[in-house]
Amino acid sequence: MANSTKAKPNYLATLTNGIIKENPVLVLILGTCPTLAVTTMAINGLGMGLAATVVLICSNIVISLLKKVIPDTVRIPCYIVVIAAFVTIVQFLVKAYAPALDSALGVFLPLIVVNCIILGRAEMFANKNDVISSALDGLGMGIGFTLALFCMGSVREILGNGTWMSGASWIGIQNGINLHWENPIIVFLLAPGGFMVFGALVALVNFLTKGKAIKKKEFGCEGCPSAAACKAAQKGGCNA
């Protein structure tokens, strides 16, 4: 009984951990490629976040269930197969129910397979914890990822296109909000705007938390599944 009373707050902490304290995008700086690439519109950020969340929860559950079966030496290939299977399922679902999102995300939908957040959580959390915690961790990290992408997409769409939530007919929003700007700042929709807004958001989080949230000041490898190889490799790389 003592265990169950102790376990409950832990579940809540596991869930909220990924949303704020260890936000995968803005604090851990993982999954940067989709973060930069698909956030030209708020709805694309939201769609990418949801797709990755589904994969994250499912793969965390399966890997947590299989953690005693998978031999340690070939665990990374096994995780990749599990993740790739769920990504394929999500690809089918998106193609069937949100074709507009499928064409907006393009190659980044299959590339969820190599999203370091998902492989990172499998390696760091799901293979050490029970099924319920792993599912909640996946949900929390997924919500954190989605929120970060949605914020970034909103900033870029409002500044760069003068609209918000346009093209969101697949979740039932027909037109979104049009701000009728005469000259939107188009650079925010282009590649440089992505880097700039991402940098500004990370700096904002850094500023609001007075640097406490960001444990690592540099791009690190600790969340990355190749961390051990990386550290052996680095004499001037990631964390040197």
Add this chain to the structure above:
Amino acid sequence: MKQFAIILISAVLLNNYVLSRFLGICPFLGVSKKLDSAFGMSVAVTFVMALATAATWPIYTYILVPNGLSYLQTIAFILIIAALVQFIEIALKKYIPSLHAALGIYLPLITTNCAVLGVTILNLDEGYNFAESMVNAVGSGLGFMLAMVLFSGVRSRVDASKTIPKAYQGIPITLTAAAICSVSFMGFSGIVDGLFH
């Protein structure tokens, strides 16, 4: 020849993998601190991109498509790339130890690199034939190398600066510097039209 030149130039300058397509951002930000590691990483990426394309294109076209299995693309490709990287590492260690000493440390990082999986998928999305795919793969690798090498120089200057506001230190300022690099690559827009028409 002309179509190969167009593919090569667009892959290196116009649709640069890092600065305009946002593929391979992790190594771009993680391994670009020093020139020699940036160069080594990009040579390894170019090498694996070319071999991965050489392996995945025939498998997709001659095995997956005729058997109606093209939906297995994602799983098949990531497994091929993972196996290929392992195989390259073993082969290099055995037969070309000097190359292994130079590139070996970067190879394990490449399995989960989205630029490699990205180039194999994009080649098929664009409908390139085998020769065009190979040119695109090598060009993309060279574009990655160009961005990495240029950015390692920019980064050493940024890191030496002492006047960065506290909240912007570290990651945010690096991203902002990448934004400015990316602006400079936008200057190449129209180069293909200008050269070949």
